[in-house]
Amino acid sequence: MVARPASGEGGEAAPRELLDALDEALVMLDAAGRVGGLNAAARALLPGVSPGSALRDAPVPELREAQAAGRARFDGLYRGRRLTGRWVGLPSGRSAWVVRDVTRERAREDELLEERRRKALLARTGRALSGTLHLRRALSLAARLSVDTLADGAAVTLLCQPGLAETAVCGGEDVVFRTGPPAGAGTVRVLGTGRLERHEGVTARQGADLCAPGLAPPESGSVLFVPLLARGACLGVLTLVRACPYGDAELELVREHAERIAAVLDTASLYRLQSVAGERLRAALRPAPLPEVPGTRLGVAYRTSGRGALIGGDFCQVLHSASEGWLFAIGDVCGEGIGAAVYSARVRHALETVAVAGGPLEEGLALLNRTLAASGEARFVSLVAGRLRVRGDGSVGVALIGGGAPDPVVVREGGGVERVALGGTVVGALPEIGFGRAGVELAPGDALYVCTDGVHEARDPQGRRFGTARLLEALGTCAGAPPGAVVQRVEQLVVEHLDDREHDDLALFGAQAWPAGHRMRGTR
Amino acid sequence: MSGAGAAGVAAAGEVYFAALRDADEDAAVGAALGLLAGGLSVPQVLASLVVPAQRRVGACWEGGRWDVAREHAATHISDRVVAALGARLPEVPRRGRVVLACVDGEWHALAARIVGETLRAGGWRVTFLGASTPAARLGEYVREVGPDAVALSCSVAAWLPTARTMVRAARGVAVPVLAGGPGFGPDGRWARALGANAWARDAAHAVELLGGGWPHYAEPAPPLAVPDDEFERFGARRALLAERLRGALCGEGPAALGEGFGRLPGFLAAALLVDDEEVLVAQVRWLAGMLAARGVEPRAVGAALARAAGLLEGFPRARRMLAAARADVGG
Structure with missing residues (x-):
């Protein structure tokens, strides 16, 4: 509260002509607070205040209150004008209110504030929507943002193909989706014309006719259909419903809001086409989970290189062959990304054929090699494959075939670690190659681990390789443990070694003869 | 008695923990499914069986009774149990x-x-x-x-x-x-x-x-709300500082100390980022406890922190945080 300053002393009354010439309104008060006189501006601005009346009867409530409370300022509204006044003390207990008409100034300030609010609102729409490529999320957010800022209820209808639209309706809390032919007379019309429609004083019945199902304007409320335009076409319609009408100035804001929504929906629709194709491709290239092989515990870990967008060239497969029993293969296609993943998928499909066709694994691999070499593609795959034979005593015999991949490692249950020298030539580069061969016996609890090159070659920020020695050391601490846990542990050590550096695709596979003393799957 | 009563949960908890210790997946899954059959929901089984058992696993490792490989194996079994329970959700x-x-x-x-x-x-x-x-x-x-x-x-x-x-x-x-x-x-x-x-x-x-x-x-x-650029500067030199820190620790302290302190630069960076020394203090307190279980005295931890601070010329906030951690463990 602004305290009233003490009255000045002395001075003479100014001539009436001078007071009348002022732009500001002057209301003179005597010592009892009664209106003594008004200048010309005051008579025009405050026609309800007359000389001789008490100011406490003045028709401006804010002025009355300020006077009663002894405040030195007031801001008020009188007959459509916005007033501001200040109190001036005069000699002999007299005083005056100096009042100004600030309607214009305040309107300009309000305009600026309104402009700022609109900018903030549009910026928020932009921020919330800009990164969203998922179409349903974009539709849902668009409806939600409209309700939060411009309407009591909103629907966003997007034409997916002729005659089929997706609509998100937000009536308050939840967003409901509907897919089907565009519905609501207003929606359908604006989809065709691409021109904004404004309806005022809409009855419940009219509202139900006009709007998409699920969206109802308040009784005698307003409905706005705003076309969503992008690249010269009408993609859809934003429907807003509200109790109070939409003014002309607000329409501009609504249009800008709709422009932002349209741009995002346009991008998200294009993206959906691409991402559906991308996701199908990825699903076909993604490794399948391992089956359960009776008498063994298996584990696998993959990590695709950061550059490879969730798919890579490393693979690991466990397959059942009618003639050979359980087979596995783990390999690494040279290069990375989509090209390597597609090549890797070819290898995997060929190996599936080998398993279904039956016959010795090495013959199948030789066939695979000739097929890949004949394709003329400048890629190859290094791999280790093997046949797992579970015996009645719980031991597992593994017949290994090497195609130029890092040596497998056997971890005995008691703690011994053995490298299995395997060698062999990479597959797919030359028409005739030699494979490495080795046989391994796993007693219950013993395990065989095979990993791709990415593990050995992982380099830390100083350029040091993870290396075979560390791999053997890490595996040595995991004797007897479930392979699923072991491969995860090695993956963790490798990634920690990398310390944020880029890496190649990694794959690790482990197979353990079921440890004695534990119940076995498939033998109960 | 229903398998899902408090006593049933406690008994299942013992069976479950033994199964984790032995990395026996079937026994662990069996204990969890038994509680499910006894009327508990999947979230209840997770909260009353798996979570407490994993706390015990963590305590066994921190106390030095289990090595990291056993802890990994046990956790892997719990992973499989969670998957088995998840497969039963509609x-x-x-x-x-x-x-x-x-x-x-x-x-x-x-x-x-x-x-x-x-x-x-x-x-x-x-x-x-x-x-x-x-x-x-x-x-x-x-x-x-x-x-x-x-x-x-x-x-x-x-x-x-x-x-x-x-x-x-x-x-x-x-x-x-x-x-x-x-x-x-x-x-x-x-x-x-x-x-x-x-x-x-x-x-x-x-x-x-x-x-x-x-x-x-x-x-x-x-x-x-970060008061300065120490986090960014520290991040840019982290690999180098970590290397020197390891060198200082491995040269003068017990081997367990060097290993335990390997991740300390990460905690220091985090403390600088959120501007709260408690990130570092709590970690050092925990580390000191774990090292004590492995025969390293708090005094050695304090001395290591002092050496670390000596490497951090030009990082006053980091040094204050290290001093606070040192005061906390009384080294």
Whole structure:
């Protein structure tokens, strides 16, 4: 509260002509607070205040209150004008209110504030929507943002193909989706014309006719259909419903809001086409989970290189062959990304054929090699494959075939670690190659681990390789443990070694003869 | 007696812990399914059987009774149990979608898996991106699937800097973030500091938060209240400082000390980022306790901290934090 300053002393009354010439309104008060006189501006601005009346009867409530409370300022509204006044003390207990008409100034300030609010609102729409490529999320957010800022209820209808639209309706809390032919007379019309429609004083019945199902304007409320335009076409319609009408100035804001929504929906629709194709491709290239092989515990870990967008060239497969029993293969296609993943998928499909066709694994691999070499593609795959034979005593015999991949490692249950020298030539580069061969016996609890090159070659920020020695050391601490846990542990050590550096695709596979003393799957 | 009574849960807990110790998957799954058959829900089995047993596993490792390989094997068995319980949940998503990830560097995926299955039981569609999710991958994924929430799991405060990157990635595309795990500090105070929209103390709390009043969209994460550029400068030289720190420790202290302090630069970076010495103090306190179980005296820990501070010329805030940690362990 602004305290009233003490009255000045002395001075003479100014001539009436001078007071009348002022732009500001002057209301003179005597010592009892009664209106003594008004200048010309005051008579025009405050026609309800007359000389001789008490100011406490003045028709401006804010002025009355300020006077009663002894405040030195007031801001008020009188007959459509916005007033501001200040109190001036005069000699002999007299005083005056100096009042100004600030309607214009305040309107300009309000305009600026309104402009700022609109900018903030549009910026928020932009921020919330800009990164969203998922179409349903974009539709849902668009409806939600409209309700939060411009309407009591909103629907966003997007034409997916002729005659089929997706609509998100937000009536308050939840967003409901509907897919089907565009519905609501207003929606359908604006989809065709691409021109904004404004309806005022809409009855419940009219509202139900006009709007998409699920969206109802308040009784005698307003409905706005705003076309969503992008690249010269009408993609859809934003429907807003509200109790109070939409003014002309607000329409501009609504249009800008709709422009932002349209741009995002346009991008998200294009993206959906691409991402559906991308996701199908990825699903076909993604490794399948391992089956359960009776008498063994298996584990696998993959990590695709950061550059490879969730798919890579490393693979690991466990397959059942009618003639050979359980087979596995783990390999690494040279290069990375989509090209390597597609090549890797070819290898995997060929190996599936080998398993279904039956016959010795090495013959199948030789066939695979000739097929890949004949394709003329400048890629190859290094791999280790093997046949797992579970015996009645719980031991597992593994017949290994090497195609130029890092040596497998056997971890005995008691703690011994053995490298299995395997060698062999990479597959797919030359028409005739030699494979490495080795046989391994796993007693219950013993395990065989095979990993791709990415593990050995992982380099830390100083350029040091993870290396075979560390791999053997890490595996040595995991004797007897479930392979699923072991491969995860090695993956963790490798990634920690990398310390944020880029890496190649990694794959690790482990197979353990079921440890004695534990119940076995498939033998109960 | 019903298998799901308090005594039944306690008995199953003993069987379950023994199965973890022996890495016996069938016995562990059997104990969990027994409680399920006795009338407990999947979230109840997770909360009353798996979570307490894993706490015991953690205590066995911290106390030096189990080596890290055994701890990994036991946790792997619990992973399999969570998967087996999850497979018994009906697929009836009636709520939105959550993308769940362990922050980059975080390898303890089990807690996140438990939260994932509890959320699924609560009707959410959950996509779990696995242990140590690279921040860029989370960003890509979130753009693509448009979830209602990103849930981030962090058990170790050293990963707070990557958690910050991930919070920004999610909120940058308007998706609100739910943080969980002790890495976000007591009562999740660092989750808020990093810009997460909420912090859940456990799986049930996560379901509660997402179910009531969860924001429909988020504004970009606000800037951090960091007083200087020490975090950035420290980050730029972290690899070098860590190397020198290791050198200083391995040269003069017991071997266990060098190993234990390997991650300290990460905690120091996190403490600088959220500007709270408690990140470092709590970690050093924990480390000192663990080293004590392995025969290293608190005095040696204090001396190591002093050597570390000596390497940090030009990082006054970091040095103050190291001094506070040293005072706390009384070294």
